[in-house]
Amino acid sequence: MQNDTALPIQISGLTKQYGDLYALNRVDLTVKSGEFLTLLGPSGSGKTTLLMAIAGFNRPDCGSIRFGDTEMILTPPHRRDVGMVFQSYALFPHMTVAENIGFPLKLRKVPPAVRTKKIEDALETVQLSGLGHRNIDQLSGGQRQRVALARAFVFAPRILLMDEPLSALDKKLRERMQIELKQLHRKLGVTTVYVTHDQREALTMSDRIAVINHGELIQVDNPEGIYNAPANEFVADFIGESTILPLQQSNGSLYYESQVVCPTPETNSSTYSLVIRPERLSLQKPDNADLLVFNGTVKESVYQGETVFVLITLDDSNEISVRYGTNAVSSTSQLEPDTRVDTFLRLSDVIVIPGTGQ
Amino acid sequence: MNWLSKPASDTQITHSNRLWLYLLAAVIMLLLVIPTFIVVPMSFSDAQYLEFPPEKWSLRWYQEYFGSVKWMRATSTSLKVGLLTMLVATPLGTMAAYALFVSGHRIARALFVVLITPMIVPVILIAIGAFYVYGRTGLNNSIIGLVLAHTAMATPLVMIVITASLRSYDLNQELVARSLGANRFTAFMSITLPQIKFSVITAALLSFLTSFDEVIISIFVSGGVNATLTKHMFAALRDYIDPTIAAISTIMVFISTLLLLIVQWIGSRQKS
Amino acid sequence: MTVVADNTATNANALIRQRRREEWSVLSLAIPAALIIAFVVLLPVGWLFYLSFIGDDGQGTLEHYRKMIEYKSYYRVFITTFKVSILTTLICLALGYPLAYFLAQLPPRWAGFFMLAVLLPFWTSLLVRTYAWLVLLQRKGLLNEFAIDIGLWETPVKLVHNLTGTLIGMAHIMLPFLVLPLYNAMKKIDRDLMHAAANLGARPINAFWQIYFPLTMPGLVAGSLIVFVLCLGFYVTPAVLGGGRVVMVSTQITSILENQFNWGAASSLGVVLLVATIAVLFIAGRVFKLESALFGKG
Numbered sequence: 001m002q003n004d005t006a007l008p009i010q011i012s013g014l015t016k017q018y019g020d021l022y023a024l025n026r027v028d029l030t031v032k033s034g035e036f037l038t039l040l041g042p043s044g045s046g047k048t049t050l051l052m053a054i055a056g057f058n059r060p061d062c063g064s065i066r067f068g069d070t071e072m073i074l075t076p077p078h079r080r081d082v083g084m085v086f087q088s089y090a091l092f093p094h095m096t097v098a099e100n101i102g103f104p105l106k107l108r109k110v111p112p113a114v115r116t117k118k119i120e121d122a123l124e125t126v127q128l129s130g131l132g133h134r135n136i137d138q139l140s141g142g143q144r145q146r147v148a149l150a151r152a153f154v155f156a157p158r159i160l161l162m163d164e165p166l167s168a169l170d171k172k173l174r175e176r177m178q179i180e181l182k183q184l185h186r187k188l189g190v191t192t193v194y195v196t197h198d199q200r201e202a203l204t205m206s207d208r209i210a211v212i213n214h215g216e217l218i219q220v221d222n223p224e225g226i227y228n229a230p231a232n233e234f235v236a237d238f239i240g241e242s243t244i245l246p247l248q249q250s251n252g253s254l255y256y257e258s259q260v261v262c263p264t265p266e267t268n269s270s271t272y273s274l275v276i277r278p279e280r281l282s283l284q285k286p287d288n289a290d291l292l293v294f295n296g297t298v299k300e301s302v303y304q305g306e307t308v309f310v311l312i313t314l315d316d317s318n319e320i321s322v323r324y325g326t327n328a329v330s331s332t333s334q335l336e337p338d339t340r341v342d343t344f345l346r347l348s349d350v351i352v353i354p355g356t357g358q
Numbered sequence: 359m360n361w362l363s364k365p366a367s368d369t370q371i372t373h374s375n376r377l378w379l380y381l382l383a384a385v386i387m388l389l390l391v392i393p394t395f396i397v398v399p400m401s402f403s404d405a406q407y408l409e410f411p412p413e414k415w416s417l418r419w420y421q422e423y424f425g426s427v428k429w430m431r432a433t434s435t436s437l438k439v440g441l442l443t444m445l446v447a448t449p450l451g452t453m454a455a456y457a458l459f460v461s462g463h464r465i466a467r468a469l470f471v472v473l474i475t476p477m478i479v480p481v482i483l484i485a486i487g488a489f490y491v492y493g494r495t496g497l498n499n500s501i502i503g504l505v506l507a508h509t510a511m512a513t514p515l516v517m518i519v520i521t522a523s524l525r526s527y528d529l530n531q532e533l534v535a536r537s538l539g540a541n542r543f544t545a546f547m548s549i550t551l552p553q554i555k556f557s558v559i560t561a562a563l564l565s566f567l568t569s570f571d572e573v574i575i576s577i578f579v580s581g582g583v584n585a586t587l588t589k590h591m592f593a594a595l596r597d598y599i600d601p602t603i604a605a606i607s608t609i610m611v612f613i614s615t616l617l618l619l620i621v622q623w624i625g626s627r628q629k630s
Numbered sequence: 631m632t633v634v635a636d637n638t639a640t641n642a643n644a645l646i647r648q649r650r651r652e653e654w655s656v657l658s659l660a661i662p663a664a665l666i667i668a669f670v671v672l673l674p675v676g677w678l679f680y681l682s683f684i685g686d687d688g689q690g691t692l693e694h695y696r697k698m699i700e701y702k703s704y705y706r707v708f709i710t711t712f713k714v715s716i717l718t719t720l721i722c723l724a725l726g727y728p729l730a731y732f733l734a735q736l737p738p739r740w741a742g743f744f745m746l747a748v749l750l751p752f753w754t755s756l757l758v759r760t761y762a763w764l765v766l767l768q769r770k771g772l773l774n775e776f777a778i779d780i781g782l783w784e785t786p787v788k789l790v791h792n793l794t795g796t797l798i799g800m801a802h803i804m805l806p807f808l809v810l811p812l813y814n815a816m817k818k819i820d821r822d823l824m825h826a827a828a829n830l831g832a833r834p835i836n837a838f839w840q841i842y843f844p845l846t847m848p849g850l851v852a853g854s855l856i857v858f859v860l861c862l863g864f865y866v867t868p869a870v871l872g873g874g875r876v877v878m879v880s881t882q883i884t885s886i887l888e889n890q891f892n893w894g895a896a897s898s899l900g901v902v903l904l905v906a907t908i909a910v911l912f913i914a915g916r917v918f919k920l921e922s923a924l925f926g927k928g
Contacts, residue, residue: 013640057533059649062639073641074648077536078545084537090530094552103548104538151538161537371834383732386725386805387747393762393802394751396772400765450663457659469660475671480863480907482880483900486887487674490681510670513663571755573866591757595764595870604765607758618753622746 006034006191007068007158009054014063016049022215023049024060029210029217031193036185038194038206042238046215048163051195055161056080067159083152083190085162089144091136097123097147098132104155122150125184142173149181153188160185160192166201178204199239203227211235227277233355236275243276243320246356254352257316259292261350269354278309278323280349283341290347294320301335310335312343397611401604419605428590429602435580436570436587439501443508443569448562450509451516456546458517459524477514481574484510489578499581507575512565519564523557524550556628563617570613675904682897694898704882708902711878714796714868715861719808721801722857726808727850733809734816745813752806760867763799764790767871791873799871800861807860808853815849855914859907879903 009031016024023046031037039047052058054065056077065073072080092100098119105115123129126146131139139147145165152160166174166181182205185192196202202209203223210220211234219231230236233244247254247261254261254272261274285291296314303326310322322343335341401419403412423429454473458466476484488507489498497503527550535545551558576586587606594600685691698704729748733741751759766772767789774786789795819842827837865880872881879899886896 015639055533055537057536059645059652062642062645064640071641074644076541077533078539078541080537081539082537084534086530086534088528088530090528090534092531092535092549092553103535103540107539107544151534155539379728379732382728383744386729387744389725390751390802390805391747393759393766394754396762396766397758446666450666454660454663457656461653461656463653463657465657466660469657469664472664472667472672473660476667478859478907478911479671479675480880480900480903482863482865482883483675483678483904484671486883486896486900487678488670490677490893491669491674506666507670509663510667513667567753571757573757588755588757591761592866592870595757595761599764603761607755607761610755610758614753614755615750618746618749622742622749626742 006189008033008035009159009191009193010064010066011050011054012064014050014053014060014065016046016053016058016060016215022046024053024063025215027063027212027215027217029220031191032207034189034191036182036192036194036205036207038196038202038209039212040196040199040202040209040239041212042197045213047195047197047212049215050212051161051163051193054159054193055082055084081155081157081159083155083157083160085148085152085160085165087164087167089148089165089168091144091147091151093136095136096132097128097134097136097139100136100147101132101151101154103151108155118154122154125153125187126150141169142177145169145177149184153184153190158191160188160190162192162194164196165194167196167198174201175204181205203239209239211238213238228351230275230351230353232353233273233275236351236353241278241321241323243278244353245274245276245318245320247272247274247352256292261292262347262352265352265354267354271354271356272352273355275351275353276320276345277349277351278321279307279325281320281322281343281345283322283324283343285342285344286346292345292347292350294343294345296320296341296343298335298337298339298341300337308335310341312341394611397604397607400601401608403601403604406601419601422602423605423609426602429587429606431583432585432587432590435501435504435584439504439508439586440566440570442501442505443512444562444566446505447509447512447516447565447568448558451513451561451565452520452558454513455517455520455524456550459521460529473517474514476510481511485575485578488575492579498579499584501584503579504576504584504586505569507579508569508572509565511572511575512568515564515568516561519557519561520554523554527553556624560621560624563621567614567617571610675900678893678897678900681893682901684894686892686894694894695902697895698898698902704899707877707879707882707899710876711862711903714793714800714864714876714878715858717797718800718804718861719854719858721797722804722808723850723854725801726805726812726853729805730809730812730816730849733813748806748809748813751802752810756803756866759803760799760870763795763802763871767795767798790871792875793872795871795873796868796876799867800864803867804857804860807856811853811856812846812849815846815852819845851914851917855911859910862907862910863903 009029011027011029011031014024014027014029015022025046027046027050029050039050041047049058053060056072056075060073063073064071067080092103095103101119101122102115105118110118119132120129123132126149128143128146128150131143136144136147145168148165152162162181166177169177178201194202194205203226206223208220208222209226211218211226211231213234219226219235221229226235226239230239236242236244245256247256249255249264249272252264254264254274256274265272281294294312294314296312299311299313299319301308301310305326307323307325310324312320312322314320320343399412402415402417404414404416404418405412454469458470458473484507488503492498492500492503497506529550531549531553532542532545535549536542540548571588572586573588573592576589577592580586580589591603591606594603682694683690683692685693733744733748736744768774769786769788771789773789777783778786789798823841823845824837827841828834832840863880864878865884868876868878869881869884872878877885880903883896883899883903886892886899
């Protein structure tokens with residue numbers, strides 16, 4: 001069921017200043033119709049400001065926000081027809097579950113019979129059938145989350161906004177809700193903007209991720225693109241684990257410790273760094289591949305169930321972190337501190353970013 | 359181990375070491391409560407002069423009170439003014455508290471200062487000032503003048519009560535309501551107000567009592583047929599002691615105790 | 631970086647206009663209450679301020695203020711006012727601190743019950759309570775009889791229509807104003823702090839003075855300040871229980887108006903009273919956040 005009324009969001013030149021500080025700095029962003037886009041950034045990066053601007057609760061200094069072809073920036077929040085889920089859920093405690101979900105329908109003067117039907121459908125969608133008569137304080141955290149969600153989409157909004165909706169849940173429930181939210185999104189097909197500071201959540205759920213920091217958009221791409229080709233050190237560091245090592249330049253190529261990494265990219269940066277994802281390093285030498293080799297001694301190794309996390313001091317005194325699947329470790333003794341160890345990285349797994357990585 | 363030797367404090371002082379505190383607190387509490395309730399037995403005394411305990415019981419001071427045109431008229435004025443003050447101060451104080459709570463504008467600071475002046479300016483000054491200004495605007499001895507003055511006195515109290523309840527309330531609920539299609543007014547009326555209603559009721563009772571018990575302004579700006587109960591009582595206290603006061607006082611104690619218990623009951627319901 | 635959003639930028643002007651409109655629509659909610667207060671409090675007080683500089687001949691003058699310095703009787707009124715206010719505050723502190731401490735240590739259910747002892751007087755008309763003290767304290771009143779019965783003194787002591795009566799009555803009326811903020815401050819103290827103090831080896835008495843007491847200071851100051859400031863302008867109780875012998879600024883203002891109908895003199899006294907009140911609040915406000923004690927802001 002694709003939502004025909006899903007609308008693209010077109011944001012351009014959106015700026016919001018607090019004193020000398022830019023909460024948003026000329027942000028240009030297009031959210032495609034029916035897309036699940038995540039705004040990812042550390043706290044204070046401007047991601048919530050951007051979401052609140054789309055919802056109409058935060059008035060920017062200038063810029064444009066279009067839903068489809070319509071300029072919405074001056075439209076008050078209650079006429080934007082945008083469903084919103086807050087971090088605190090903000091369920092109305094003086095109303096039952098059904099009354100909460102029926103609230104937007106009542107405001108739209110939906111006749112009672114239709115309203116009841118829609119509330120039931122919404123409850124079924126979030127797997128809460130039969131709980132309509134409950135009071136809010138009788139619900140668990142996960143159930144509250146679902147009610148907040150149902151309330152936000154029951155009136156078939158053209159756009160759905162979510163501000164860290166899962167951050168109050170415990171880890172297990174959060175992971176299950178991530179999958180459920182994604183399924184729900186597929187079912188409703190509504191354009192969704194999702195805010196989180198949790199990079200794993202962003203990678204799990206999004207069609208595309210917009211990484212934001214200091215009020216500026218840094219990179220917008222799908223999860224693979226963000227993970228495999230981070231635009232700069234901030235993205236490389238913020239999304240996934242990574243070790244960043246400086247590279248040397250010579251004769252049109254980039255070197256690490258006299259090993260050729262790749263040809264110098266054609267950008268206007270003068271320095272480059274190597275980004276290494278810990279799980280891409282391997283302990284055994286892979287066959288038939290061009291490799292980078294890192295020699296060093298184990299500083300610390302930590303058993304973490306499915307993986308072993310190892311900190312290695314390289315011979316050039318840089319530190320590198322490595323994550324091995326536990327089945328790849330032949331014997332744990334070789335990971336004792338002060339053991340000599342060689343690790344290998346396929347050249348195809350090499351990520352190069354501009355900057356020194358300092 | 360009996361109760362006395364059990365630890366009573368976080369620093370493990372025992373109850374027996376604390377007896378002095380319990381005794382002292384009991385005496386202070388008695389000193390607080392007795393003068394509040396002593397008027398009750400006094401009002402049922404038969405004596406012309408104040409005496410306690412009364413030698414002979416009677417209802418004559420109640421008959422005196424209910425039979426007196428002066429007292430009845432004053433009571434009706436006080437009730438009227440109290441109710442009107444409640445009806446004006448509660449919404450206006452709530453609106454003001456909400457505005458100052460939501461707005462971050464610097465004018466809100468200035469308005470805040472204006473709105474708490476009735477708590478800062480000595481009441482005697484407000485009383486003679488209002489008397490002077492009312493004298494020029496023909497508001498002296500009028501119900502409306504009293505209501506305006508008492509509203510000014512009650513508004514800061516309403517604001518304190520409402521602000522406190524707004525602080526323990528998740529204002530995001532209003533944002534949600536607005537995103538769901540409610541304008542600001544609808545959002546407040548359908549989401550915020552039902553949840554702070556107990557505080558609004560408390561504020562209303564408090565503003566009624568503020569007006570009903572108010573003495574000083576009433577002494578100056580009320581008079582004639584619109585003299586308040588407190589004005590007559592004050593005159594009676596200062597000039598000669600009339601035991602009718604004991605009967606009236608008993609009724610007033612009854613009213614305020616009732617209102618307090620309602621508020622306490624509301625408070626306990628609000629928590630649950 | 632002082633690039634304020636460029637006015638030619640997309641929608642900038644419309645957004646600024648909309649912000650102003652919305653800010654004002656919120657602020658306007660406070661306007662009716664502010665107008666009433668302006669009419670009943672600010673305008674009259676301003677007028678009195680003006681009157682205090684107008685002489686009997688209608689000319690501008692400082693004579694009313696000069697009189698206050700020259701005449702001993704005025705001087706005495708201010709001394710009395712401050713003396714009564716300070717003494718009342720001290721009595722309230724001495725009685726209020728142990729009471730608040732007692733209440734704060736009780737389990738919530740009991741605290742709620744005993745709290746009624748503070749709240750009942752608080753909600754009862756001060757006129758009624760003043761009247762009750764008048765009865766209790768008179769020559770043949772309950773207190774005198776009780777004291778003679780248990781042999782405290784032999785002949786009735788004059789307890790009312792003097793400073794003693796005024797102080798007793800005022801302390802009774804003011805006590806809740808001290809106890810309530812103090813109690814709130816005490817309830818906010820993290821109990822683990824006292825556990826920690828005991829655990830670190832502090833004797834109970836040391837834990838109290840070094841940890842607990844300093845933490846109750848904000849409530850203590852807020853409460854004392856409220857009491858002191860209310861005392862400065864207090865009228866009813868000194869007028870009734872003082873029986874004309876305890877002349878405070880407020881009673882003096884009334885008698886000037888009643889006897890001489892001299893608005894200039896009465897206003898000037900009022901202005902000085904107001905200035906004194908604001909000065910006390912201002913000085914205390916610089917040191918402590920009074921607003922936060924009342925409205926929980928800041």
